[in-house]
Amino acid sequence: MITYDHLNENQRRAAxxxxxxxxVLAGPGSGKTAVLTLRVARLLEEDENASALALTFTNKxxxxxxxxxxxxxxxxxxxxxxxxxxxxxxxxxxxxGSHLGIRPDFLPLSQDEDRIAVLDEVIRxxxxxxxxxxxxxxxxxxxxxxxxxxxxxxxxxxxxxxHPWLPRLFRRYCDALVNANRLDFGSLLFFAARLLxxxxxxxxxxxxxxxHICVDEFQDxxxxxxxxxxxxxxxxxxxxxxxxxxxxxxxxxxxxSPRRFRDLRRDYDVRIIALPENYRCPPxxxxxxxxxxxxxxxxxxxxxxxxxxxxxxxxxxxxxxxNFLSPEQEAEFVARDIRERRLQAPECVVLxxxxxxxQDAADSLRRAGHxxxxxxxxxxxDSPALSxxxxxxxxASSPHDRVVLRRLCLAWGGLTGNDVDAQSxxxxxxxxxxxxxxxxxxxxxxxxxxEHEAALARIQADLVDGFRFPQVVVDFxxxxxxxxxxxxxxxETAEEVTTWKGLHxxxxxxxxxxxxxxxxxxxxxxxxxxxxxxxxxxxxxxxxRAKGLEFEHVYLIxxxxxxxxxxxxxxKGQTSAEVEEERRSCFVAIxxxxxxxxxxxxxxxxxxxxxPSQFLGEMGVG
Numbered sequence: 001m002i003t004y005d006h007l008n009e010n011q012r013r014a015a016x017x018x019x020x021x022x023x024v025l026a027g028p029g030s031g032k033t034a035v036l037t038l039r040v041a042r043l044l045e046e047d048e049n050a051s052a053l054a055l056t057f058t059n060k061x062x063x064x065x066x067x068x069x070x071x072x073x074x075x076x077x078x079x080x081x082x083x084x085x086x087x088x089x090x091x092x093x094x095x096x097g098s099h100l101g102i103r104p105d106f107l108p109l110s111q112d113e114d115r116i117a118v119l120d121e122v123i124r125x126x127x128x129x130x131x132x133x134x135x136x137x138x139x140x141x142x143x144x145x146x147x148x149x150x151x152x153x154x155x156x157x158x159x160x161x162x163h164p165w166l167p168r169l170f171r172r173y174c175d176a177l178v179n180a181n182r183l184d185f186g187s188l189l190f191f192a193a194r195l196l197x198x199x200x201x202x203x204x205x206x207x208x209x210x211x212h213i214c215v216d217e218f219q220d221x222x223x224x225x226x227x228x229x230x231x232x233x234x235x236x237x238x239x240x241x242x243x244x245x246x247x248x249x250x251x252x253x254x255x256x257s258p259r260r261f262r263d264l265r266r267d268y269d270v271r272i273i274a275l276p277e278n279y280r281c282p283p284x285x286x287x288x289x290x291x292x293x294x295x296x297x298x299x300x301x302x303x304x305x306x307x308x309x310x311x312x313x314x315x316x317x318x319x320x321x322x323n324f325l326s327p328e329q330e331a332e333f334v335a336r337d338i339r340e341r342r343l344q345a346p347e348c349v350v351l352x353x354x355x356x357x358x359q360d361a362a363d364s365l366r367r368a369g370h371x372x373x374x375x376x377x378x379x380x381x382d383s384p385a386l387s388x389x390x391x392x393x394x395x396a397s398s399p400h401d402r403v404v405l406r407r408l409c410l411a412w413g414g415l416t417g418n419d420v421d422a423q424s425x426x427x428x429x430x431x432x433x434x435x436x437x438x439x440x441x442x443x444x445x446x447x448x449x450x451e452h453e454a455a456l457a458r459i460q461a462d463l464v465d466g467f468r469f470p471q472v473v474v475d476f477x478x479x480x481x482x483x484x485x486x487x488x489x490x491x492e493t494a495e496e497v498t499t500w501k502g503l504h505x506x507x508x509x510x511x512x513x514x515x516x517x518x519x520x521x522x523x524x525x526x527x528x529x530x531x532x533x534x535x536x537x538x539x540x541x542x543x544x545r546a547k548g549l550e551f552e553h554v555y556l557i558x559x560x561x562x563x564x565x566x567x568x569x570x571x572k573g574q575t576s577a578e579v580e581e582e583r584r585s586c587f588v589a590i591x592x593x594x595x596x597x598x599x600x601x602x603x604x605x606x607x608x609x610x611x612p613s614q615f616l617g618e619m620g621v622g
Contacts, residue, residue: 004038007031014273015039021233021240021268023218023261027305028289028591029280029550032243036214037065039241041072043212044079053232054082054214059527061216061548062087063506076509081210083510085225086185089192090522093183096202100195101178105397105518107404108525109177109184110379114403115141118180122172133165144173148186149255151193151227182403185526189224196231203231211239217548218244218264222255226263236269246300247293250544250585252577261300276306278591280550283307284318285590285597288619293587295618296580312595320598321559321621323612327357327602331364334555337598338370338538345370345538347552351589353564353582355542357605361557362540373537375545378529383493384415385484386500388455389476390524395437396463397518402426405436415455415484418447438464454483469517470508477501495531503527543589554593559601560610586615 007015011031014024015038026032036054043050056062065082081088094104109115116137123133134140143163147170174190177183183191196203213233215221221229233240242264249256264270278286286307293299311318324330338348350365350372352358362372381387391408398404402422409420420443429439441460458480462472476484481497507515507523533539539551558564565582572578590597599621601612616622 004042007035007038008277010273010275010277011035014275015042017241017273018043019239020237021270022242023264023270023272024241024243024275025272025301025303026243026245026275027247027278027303028245028588029278030275031277031279032275033061033065033068033216035275036216036241036243037068037072040065040080040082040212040214041069044069044073044077047211050211051079051209052081052212052214053088053210054080054216055085055088055229056082056216057084057220058548059084059087059506063509065216066510070509084526085228086188086526087523089188089228090526091519092192092195092206093188094519094522096195096199096206097191099199099202100191102183102191103181104516106181106183106522107394107398107401107518108188108522109182110525112138112141114182115184117403118176118182119144119173122169122176126169126172133169140169144170145186148190149222149224151190151224180403181398181401186224189228193224193228193231196228207232207234212241213239214241214243216243217248218242218260219246219249220251220254220256221260222257224255226260230267233268236267238268240268240270242270247296247584248547248588250547250581250588252581258298258300272301274301274303276303277308278305279308280594281307281591282309282311282318282593282595284311285593288319288597288621289587289591292583292590292615292619296583297575298577298580315596318596319621320596321616322598322600324600324602326604327360327558328364330557330600330602331361332368333600334361334557334598335365335368335370337555338553343553345536346533348538348555349546349549349551349553349592350538350540350555350557351543351546351592352540352556352558353543353566353585354558357558357563358540358542365538365540370538371534371536372540373533374540375530375533379525381496381500381529383496384411385455385481385493386496387411388415388484389459389472390521392437392459392463393469393472393517394521395440396467396469397521399435399437401436405440408437408440412444416447416452418444420444420447435464452484458484470504470513470515470520473504473520477504496529499529499531502532503529543585546592547588550592550594552593552595554590554597556589556597556599557601558605559599559613559616560605561613562608562610563601563605564613564615583615583618586613590619 014035040052040054043052054065062083069080070076093102119137119140143166177187246258246261249258286305290304322333324333334350350361352361358374362374365372388411391404391411394404395408405425406422409422413419425436425440425443428443429436432439441456441464445456462468477497477500481493503524507520511519562570565579569578569582603609612622
């Protein structure tokens with residue numbers, strides 16, 4: 001672990017910063033996470049009245065920062081909260097959302113099918129609208145998410161000008177979420193900002209709770225996230241510590257924009273500290289990165305990354321480029337090259353601009369004998385055993401929720417093959433005080449439970465007759481699941497149990513053993529349920545998924561014009577914002593490499609002849 005003694009002059013200046021707003025421009029491999037966590041730990045050590053809120057974008061990054069701060073302090077502290085923007089919004093709304101009509105035990109809507117059900121109900125009750133509303137409900141959800149991303153002003157500005165009916169639909173949709181006590185992902189930030197904006201006393205209490213606010217990966221913030229930040233830190237000289245790299249803005253599709261830097265300078269008396277040193281990449285790769293990114297005219301700063309480490313003589317050819325006739329030959333080369341160089345697969349990554357290229361490459365690598373791993377975002381567990389317990393926990397937390405009841409019935413049917421009719425449960429509940437979970441147990445027990453009787457017994461004992469959370473989860477994860485799942489689902493269940501166990505440990509570390517059930521479920525719903533790669537896996541990722549990661553050896557495939565940069569970006573023109581974002585994406589890809597970078601391209605993709613990527617020429621490669 002990096003300690004204070006390891007810091008260079010620029011890093012120490014940032015870690016020592018105490019009062020007033022500062023923007024730390026930190027390039028790839030510059031030690032920004034170490035600087036941020038060391039600063040937080042120093043503030044808490046030197047001032048017993050100090051408290052720090054650090055916001056970031058992924059649970060992985062938040063967990064890493066939290067573990068580093070705890071290790072530096074030698075203990076867990078309640079004076080530091082290091083979490084994602086959405087996790088912070090959940091906690092804020094659970095504590096104070098009643099001012100907006102949101103009860104503390106609200107459940108997130110993580111499935112599009114459930115969101116569409118809410119949307120259908122809204123549309124049925126919506127009066128005639130001006131203009132034609134798309135019939136595709138997923139298209140409508142995309143428009144609503146666009147408004148959420150733009151913050152409170154979004155409903156009446158750009159989207160509303162194209163869709164006059166959208167503001168009314170959006171307001172009704174928000175009202176329906178509150179009435180159902182169910183919030184979807186986009187609405188969390190929206191309602192958190194509304195709470196702070198419309199309830200000054202709540203905002204005052206929240207601001208008093210945190211003397212210092214930090215933001216990691218600031219360049220990824222969209223309008224809604226920046227609005228929330230402004231409400232948390234409203235004055236120009238706030239103790240705001242922002243870490244960012246304007247050369248890594250690659251999420252413009254999600255609202256990230258160079259405009260955030262202009263907003264920051266407009267709204268705060270911000271000072272700038274640059275961390276140009278790159279401790280990750282060899283000098284040859286740093287030179288490529290500098291030559292590439294200097295082509296972007298819209299850069300906030302003209303910082304040049306400085307290589308600090310020396311070339312490793314074990315790898316005399318640090319940067320390589322290869323041409324192939326087809327994508328199949330391209331992937332075959334990667335598989336063969338890893339073996340011929342005697343590299344360990346987990347030390348390598350295969351990157352590409354598009355999901356299609358990544359998936360096709362992974363298929364070829366598997367045929368060549370590699371354990372190619374392509375991560376897939378999962379919002380829910382697929383195993384019927386896990387789904388049954390989680391839905392039972394949700395119903396224990398929200399005992400009158402028809403959506404959760406329906407999903408519990410589906411999960412139980414998948415586990416046992418015995419269908420339980422949700423309407424029959426509702427009718428039974430009416431005779432038993434309205435508790436859906438107790439009524440569901442009685443109806444489910446009348447069927448042929450067979451080898452799954454133990455599951456009903458645990459739900460009865462731990463969630464209905466008594467309340468043993470989180471012990472019911474611990475018992476399940478520590479082996480109890482084997483009496484639930486049956487032989488048919490053992491392998492799939494075991495994999496997901498491992499994933500859930502990791503998430504459970506992270507939540508226990510953050511909230512302790514006394515967290516309420518609804519808090520646990522809210523935070524669990526935010527987390528991806530994707531299984532981690534195996535110990536021998538070769539990671540295959542899109543460039544966007546690789547951001548924030550590093551690997552000893554990077555294989556960047558698909559370096560062809562109209563592939564990377566994409567055809568769509570090139571149609572906008574060479575000086576367009578789209579081409580500049582593609583260039584930033586390439587910058588991110590090549591700076592993932594700690595030892596070697598291998599770039600490849602095929603002469604044909606999807607049947608079309610493609611020239612070498614212009615980015616190769618800009619870097620001086622090929």
